[in-house]
Amino acid sequence: MRKKQDLRVTAECAFLLAMAIVFSFIIIWRMPMGGEITFVSMLPIMLAGFRNGPKAGLLTAFIYSLFQLAFAFVSGNVFVYCTTAFTFIICVVFDYLVPFTGLGIACVFKNINKDSARFKNAGIYFGVSCGIMLRFICHYITGVVIWGQWAGEEGPYIYSLLYNGTYLLPELLLTLLVCVILFKPQRTRKLLLNE
Numbered sequence: 001m002r003k004k005q006d007l008r009v010t011a012e013c014a015f016l017l018a019m020a021i022v023f024s025f026i027i028i029w030r031m032p033m034g035g036e037i038t039f040v041s042m043l044p045i046m047l048a049g050f051r052n053g054p055k056a057g058l059l060t061a062f063i064y065s066l067f068q069l070a071f072a073f074v075s076g077n078v079f080v081y082c083t084t085a086f087t088f089i090i091c092v093v094f095d096y097l098v099p100f101t102g103l104g105i106a107c108v109f110k111n112i113n114k115d116s117a118r119f120k121n122a123g124i125y126f127g128v129s130c131g132i133m134l135r136f137i138c139h140y141i142t143g144v145v146i147w148g149q150w151a152g153e154e155g156p157y158i159y160s161l162l163y164n165g166t167y168l169l170p171e172l173l174l175t176l177l178v179c180v181i182l183f184k185p186q187r188t189r190k191l192l193l194n195e
Helices: 002-024 043-052 054-075 085-109 122-145 152-183 186-193
Strands: 027-030 036-038
Touching: 002 043, 002 054, 027 152, 036 152, 043 054, 043 085, 043 122, 043 152, 043 186, 054 085, 085 122, 122 152, 152 186
Parallel strands: none
Antiparallel strands: 027 036
16 A cells, blocks of 8 residues: 555656646746746646655655756856856755755645635645745845846845846746635645645
8 A cells, every 4th residue: 555655646746847847948038147937837846745745845846956957057058157166066056956945845834724714725825935935045145146246236135136036026926826726726725735
């Protein structure tokens, strides 16, 4: 029975990972130096955790971060700006590994207000917001440390805040909108969250 359960979780997570990768190529808006608004590409990763718990969610998110990192290497347009080993490590860790793996923490908040008739999805919305906010914080750090050299008069702190907020805030709002549509009906919520 345990092997059957593990196989189901693995298959679900692989399917959701594939969905996230496909959705990451549906780009609504691309920023000039990296970052884009996609069609809710982070939601399937968070859904893996919502359905199967933190362990499966974090593992799926980590694999997704490796995909994002590999794609950045293949496209070749990011790491040319990392002129030292320090900036390269900062870029790998805070632009790829931590922010995309961090999406897996969204599931930790799933059961907040779950029994409330009016606010039963509050934990999902909060978890999605936390996952994307963690991604924003990580990109903000690299924006200050690496990309801030192009900041101009506003300085690296404001530049990074505005640049990363320009694409991650709309991505957050779009993801939350899709979550409201998907999780509001009780039947859909039960199906998507494996309840």
